[in-house]
Amino acid sequence: MRYEAPNTTKEAAALLAKEKGQAFVLAGGTDLIVRMRLGMTEPDLVVDIKNIASMQGVTRTATGTRIGAATSGAVLGENKALIKAWPGVVEAVNLIGSDQIQSRCTMVGNLCNASPAADSVPAMIAAGAKAQIVSPKGRRTVAVEKIVTGPGQTSLKKGELIESITLPKPLPRSGDAYLRFIPRTEMDIAVVSAAVSLTLERGVVKKARVVLGAVAPTAVIVPAAAKAIIGTKLDDAALEKLAKACSDMCNPIDDKRGTIEYRTKVAGVLGKRAAKIAFQRAGGS
Numbered sequence: 001m002r003y004e005a006p007n008t009t010k011e012a013a014a015l016l017a018k019e020k021g022q023a024f025v026l027a028g029g030t031d032l033i034v035r036m037r038l039g040m041t042e043p044d045l046v047v048d049i050k051n052i053a054s055m056q057g058v059t060r061t062a063t064g065t066r067i068g069a070a071t072s073g074a075v076l077g078e079n080k081a082l083i084k085a086w087p088g089v090v091e092a093v094n095l096i097g098s099d100q101i102q103s104r105c106t107m108v109g110n111l112c113n114a115s116p117a118a119d120s121v122p123a124m125i126a127a128g129a130k131a132q133i134v135s136p137k138g139r140r141t142v143a144v145e146k147i148v149t150g151p152g153q154t155s156l157k158k159g160e161l162i163e164s165i166t167l168p169k170p171l172p173r174s175g176d177a178y179l180r181f182i183p184r185t186e187m188d189i190a191v192v193s194a195a196v197s198l199t200l201e202r203g204v205v206k207k208a209r210v211v212l213g214a215v216a217p218t219a220v221i222v223p224a225a226a227k228a229i230i231g232t233k234l235d236d237a238a239l240e241k242l243a244k245a246c247s248d249m250c251n252p253i254d255d256k257r258g259t260i261e262y263r264t265k266v267a268g269v270l271g272k273r274a275a276k277i278a279f280q281r282a283g284g285s
């Protein structure tokens with residue numbers, strides 16, 4: 001296996017494109033190295049992106065926030081401006097693993113590992129996050145919900161890697177939230193998760209996005225759940241409709257960590273709770 005640590009995204013993309021065998025990007029390595037140790041992935045080339053300056057750090061732009069693909073969860077959790085703008089996204093990223101994992105793991109690694117239970121993905125989608133993809137042929141920007149196509153599968157083509165994620169500047173009176181259910185209090189993967197992002201106008205929900213994780217092969221946007229709360233002050237009837245829409249959208253697996261019936265019910269409960277938190281964060285009462 002060859003290991004390369006280029007200094008630019010262009011070089012990284014060229015290395016990935018040229019490799020005839022299996023090539024993988026290495027960010028924090030908290031998924032990739034585990035898979036390699038278990039013999040599940042045997043790369044011919046590993047391209048470490050942590051030396052690439054444009055892939056590090058959080059920057060404010062005219063339209064929002066840019067997060068370099070190699071920025072760790074711990075760094076995001078210390079960024080006060082990001083927490084203020086998108087608390088739900090930061091809380092989702094910071095739920096990944098332990099302190100040790102946080103010091104390595106990245107949001108983009110979480111996305112590209114393409115686990116249906118990835119914590120940061122529903123929150124990024126609810127926030128309207130976009131991924132900047134680079135290849136030797138150029139750049140393209142894609143909505144985060146278009147990246148994962150199934151468990152372990154992404155829409156990235158050979159020679160492509162993600163350089164950054166951008167989050168839009170939140171509209172006034174907006175809030176977001178992310179919740180997951182795990183059978184124990186720490187270090188487990190979501191059995192069900194829900195992210196909600198919403199904007200208020202005169203105390204009424206004007207815009208909303210509701211996204212579920214771990215209940216289908218990929219994170220799912222639930223337009224009917226958003227519709228249920230738009231035009232309301234999040235009264236009980238609206239929340240019940242949102243919960244039903246979330247449960248109706250579920251297509252979960254059935255295993256010892258949660259039956260289909262259980263996951264379907266919990267999706268509605270978490271959807272409601274996340275909506276209430278997002279509503280409060282937006283200044284609703």
Ligand SMILES: Cc1cc2nc3c(=O)[nH]c(=O)nc-3n(C[C@H](O)[C@H](O)[C@H](O)COP(=O)(O)OP(=O)(O)OC[C@H]3O[C@@H](n4cnc5c(N)ncnc54)[C@H](O)[C@@H]3O)c2cc1C
Nearest residue numbers: 025027028029030031032096097106109110112118119162
């Ligand atoms: C003990 C432990 C606990 C964990 N707990 C959780 C948890 O609670 N919730 C959760 O969601 N996950 C959890 N994970 C999984 C893992 O930590 C996360 O998915 C993490 O965000 C992966 O980020 P990374 O930077 O380490 O990715 P890496 O392992 O470096 O990469 C993961 C995959 O993404 C690809 N990739 C990385 N960066 C890019 C890029 N820029 N462009 C294209 N492809 C890229 C890699 O090639 C690889 O296929 C846990 C893992 C461990 C070991």
